[in-house]
Amino acid sequence: MTTVSRLRCEYKENPIGIDIQQPRISWQVHSDVRSWLQSAYRIQVSQDPVFAATLWDSGKIHSDQSIHIELADLPWQKQKRYHYRIKVWSEQGEETAWSESAFWEMGLLQAEDWQAEWISAPVRFDESESCPLLRRTFQVTAPVKNARIYVTALGLYELHLNGNRVGDSFFTPGWTSYHHRIQYQTYDITSLLEIGENAVGGILGNGWYKGKLTGSHKPNIYGNRTALLMQMHIEYANGAEEVIITDSSWLASESPILMSELYDGETYDARLEKADWNKPGYDHSQQTDWVTVDSRVHTKETLIAQENEPVRQIEEIAPIALILTPQGETVIDMGQNMVGWVRFTVHGQAGQEVILQHAEVLDREGNFYTDNLRNAKQTVRYILKGSEQETYEPHFTFQGFRYVKLSGFGEAIQLGWFTGIVLHSAMQQTGDFQCSDPLINQLQHNILWGQKGNFLDVPTDCPQRDERLGWTGDAQMFIRTSAHLMNVAPFFSKWLHDLAADQLENGGVPFVIPHVLKDTSHSSAAWGDAAVICPWVLYQCYGDKRILEQQYESMKAWVGYIRDQGDNELLWNTGFHFGDWLGLDAKPDSYVGATDRDFIATAFYAYSVSLLAKTAKVLNRGTDQEAFSHLYNQILCAFQQEFITHSGRLSVPTQTAAILALMFDLVDGTARERTAKKLIELLEENKFHLTTGFVGTPYLNLVLSKIGQTETAYKLLFQTDYPSWLYQVTQGATTIWEHWDGIKEDGSFWSLHMNSFNHYAYGAIGEWLYRCVAGLDLDEEVPGYKHIHLHPQPGGGLTWVNAELESMYGLILTGWRQSDFSMEVTAVLPANTTATLLLPKATLATLRENDESISQSSGIHSLLETAVGVSLSLGSGNFRFTYEMKRDLALS
Incomplete structure (x- = not known):
């Protein structure tokens, strides 16, 4: 059986909001037939997920290429979704069924597509280190078919809609050469909208744009005011459309985040929280500190869609020990030097302050050590509002640490109150x-x-x-x-x-x-x-x-x-x-x-x-x-x-x-x-x-x-x-x-x-x-692991090695195991690839594949015994080779 799967557009699964004018698609072929090679492919594109009508059809293209196929023949339209599916033919003429469909969705493609205005909290907000809140309400008048938010910031933003955090990305819009390039993100918010009043809100942080950077803690490298740019497109089920934008109708107020810097950490006063500020029904008229935002003149020519994978919360780590240091410090050990922050739960009185300081190591006496941080404070301060249970994690800062010194938590600290949140760019581990x-x-x-x-x-x-x-x-x-x-x-x-x-x-x-x-x-x-x-x-x-x-x-x-x-x-x-x-x-x-x-x-x-x-x-x-x-x-x-x-x-x-x-x-x-x-x-x-x-x-x-x-x-x-x-x-x-x-x-x-x-x-x-x-290598002349070089080099007393790589063509596995004079080498090669394998110290006389004579094995296209071993040319498939090593060349 041969199938086409793992369809990707520009490396991503079903991306929305891309601005690449000639997107490329890739796929993998899975086959239980050894030495499977593609001879042709066919791609269809439709704006209909069931392909009732076809927008574009490549026809049968004779090619073994299955990665980075450029779709260059159509003028893709902004904000439109395109579904695609693929079938392929083998070298023997076998035709597969159509793959499951996948899609990509175009975003805003040029500066003129942005109706929104840059908005900032009034200048007086910049005199404090507080992260401003921004909000507005709007009406949804009918059932919603689709809705998207396109958003970016000068600084960092966190977006909320009807009390829900929008998306799972952090440190958006990311760090780019801001004078030349600013990324925007796209979110599907269809399920978050409600008929009637809705509320959208944002929090702005200094981040790399305005925050303190380098050893000199230099601020305002790219600009001295944070700003938000947001454009919401609502497509109603009745065919009507509406656009909600950032403009002078928005309001701003100070937030409980009193300070948030990448190096120094975050200070949060929960007593200053504005309950339900990001929800419909919130009455800002009862809050005298909500003021009209400033509309800003700032270019939109530098805006680009998200290019890399955004930062996300990837995993959680439980601390392994609670330590009382010789200096009397209370420290939790995460067991792993990690990057991210600590989510914690605390009980206490209103106004009580708890402090978390972060460090990588303890000194030789076992005390908390921060001298190598230089001027970075890596400190999170939280002032309680006095509720029964309060849970907190930072917004616009991250720490590098294994150890966390705790202050203000009292004596009966429990490890279960603390969880390490690991953050990094959400790259697939391959x-x-x-x-x-x-x-x-x-x-x-x-x-x-x-x-x-x-x-x-x-x-x-x-x-x-x-x-x-x-x-x-x-x-x-x-x-x-x-x-x-x-x-x-x-x-x-x-x-x-x-x-x-x-x-x-x-x-x-x-x-x-x-x-x-x-x-x-x-x-x-x-x-x-x-x-x-x-x-x-x-x-x-x-x-x-x-x-x-x-x-x-x-x-x-x-x-x-x-x-x-x-x-x-x-x-x-x-x-x-x-x-x-x-x-x-x-x-x-x-x-x-x-x-x-x-x-x-x-x-x-x-x-x-x-x-x-x-x-x-x-x-x-x-x-x-x-x-x-x-x-x-x-x-x-x-x-x-x-x-x-x-x-x-x-x-x-x-x-x-x-x-x-x-x-x-x-x-x-x-x-x-x-x-x-x-x-x-x-x-x-x-x-x-x-x-x-x-x-x-x-x-x-x-x-x-x-x-x-x-x-x-x-x-x-x-x-x-x-x-x-x-x-x-x-x-x-x-x-x-x-x-x-x-x-x-x-x-x-x-x-x-x-x-x-x-x-x-x-x-x-x-x-x-x-x-x-492990011996897993590529061929410079046939890149991307289309042709794979396998040349394990055992030694050093190792008795076995296993390695794997999820390539663009599929999963490659290789491993070797030796015992006395016996050697076993395994290889798994994805369809539409070939490989050259050198079996070290092997001879044809004792070589077997999958416990059978090598002459009976399919998928092996050539054999050559040399002074250093046996070289084989392989097609795709699963292989297991066993042999007795040459005694005079046996591995140590």
Whole structure:
């Protein structure tokens, strides 16, 4: 049986309110037939969910493409819903039934579609830190067929309709380059409307727009007044339509939220609550503090529909312990370093104040530790109104924490009063990795939770201190790992659009995106290269050519910026660079590793140009491809002349230098052999410990496997003393640390000023776990896992490994298990894909598939025994291979 399912439009299931003029759809095929390949498809589009009438029909299209099919032939209309369904044919001509239908719905497509006005609370409200309330009432005169709200804000908003919170998204409209791009959200509110009087209301918070950002707590980076823009469209069952907008008819008042800042937390006085303020029937005339709003003049040209997945409440965590510290503090332990907030319930007297302070760790004496937060307060204050039971959770702030210090709750505290609410961008989790070693499994857990904590609308460098910025270097180092664990395509596409928007006229790339640092804070090697590396990785992992098209000018501009630096366009030896940031071979009192910065800069220059040449090829830009290929060859020659001696020795004798030269293929022949040998020598000198920082670490184990030194990579992985990935695990880490020794062996801390315990960069080791240990990899020439490379590399004493990845084509599973000289390798490959599998140390003589002779197995299209094992070409299906390993090559 073969079926078509998991229909998606722009990666999303039944999205509403999109503004993409040429939406793309994708689907998956599920078949119990091995080696199933698509030969043709047919798409129908209708405005009728049962397809009584067809708006558009592709006809039978002979193609094996089943992802990112662009629907470019129709002028889609604003606010209309389009249903679509798909059938496909196999290579043998088998025709499937129509799929279940799915839909997408267009939003507002241009500035002229917005009738609403920007509104703000009067200026005097901005003199306090209170978050204003905004409201109005309106009449619904007949039964409602459909209703939508389109809404955004300068700042953050929380929307209410008839007493109900609208939607399940948080920190809307999200953080973008606000001067260029502001997202709006679309909500289906059909079920929330009532015939008669209705009330709509909003709460505004400072957020990233107006709130205090960066270590200097700089306010008003984008503007000094919050504002709301909302447009409600009501379609009545009788065919009539009505539009409710934000305008001067709205009223404003102060809220119980006295302060809410991303870094500092929230203060809430429940005594100031205005009961039922967001419901019909509320009599504001009895409240003297409701005043008319200000209509604002602000552009609507920058409005765009929601691009990435919004932030949502993803899961809840119960605390595991109530602690009384040596200093007498009452602390709850969530058991997990998490990002979000605490929902709590409290009983008490009116005016009683309870305080929650948040921290990642306890100090070596077991006391609550907040010095690493710098100036971020991470404090929630709640003043009781004195009812029997009061439950509260914040609105416009989030915390990074494991431990919560409680004040004002009294002595009989119960853990059941507190729940940790985990928030992050609602990306689908797509990958997993498990193995026979519990420490490695905890490392994988920490990598995943580092991503959860730092992928909150932008890829932040940390979620707790007064920073939480979208550092470009961290993002490009981790993006391949992140793309295994979650579907990050919409997330990074939105962020890259902001990168292009904030890019300097000369092509320079700010250190952080969105750009909120000094004007001079831009264009470090390995950081600015995110402009090229990230789009290429997304294309590789998702087969998404459009992201290359959208970012191509930005990619070219970055390379152009580098080329214009200094007096030699083939070497980059000028300007500021972070270098091998936090490298352990740094000089005392320095954050910068020992590897020469011009070496790193030129290496990344060559790498970005090589990717740009590949991108030009993908986009069929032949002239550019030829020009960038020529430039790359010139840079390569210049690099080798500058950094390789006549005898083939690398002139920069550090681990990171050797890693970059090998990873980016900047050395060949004798120089490659000597560089590989030198890297091993440097590791041996450090008793197989790394000295690398942010630049070298992500590639270290990948390079070792690349040069045939996977066992050395395993030695590094399994180290448990400082510095190593597992050192953090043995110290009780539940996320990845910023520093290898964030907590030293004696329990003291690395630094007061820059010591995050949730910082995903070093989690890039996950890429090696998935691609090499599990052996689940893609084919650069056939991206998106259309053709899959499976090459497990057992070692390190592991006895089994399982990995999975929900690709655009479907679920890929792979695993291996060894016992003495026996090996079992499993693979599950989705329909419409193929794979090349290398079975390590296998021979054809003992190889069996599903307990049958290999010659009897279907779905295997070629077999080849080599010196390192057996290589097979596979079609889709479920496979289980067993064999006896070569005794002289048996795995340790």
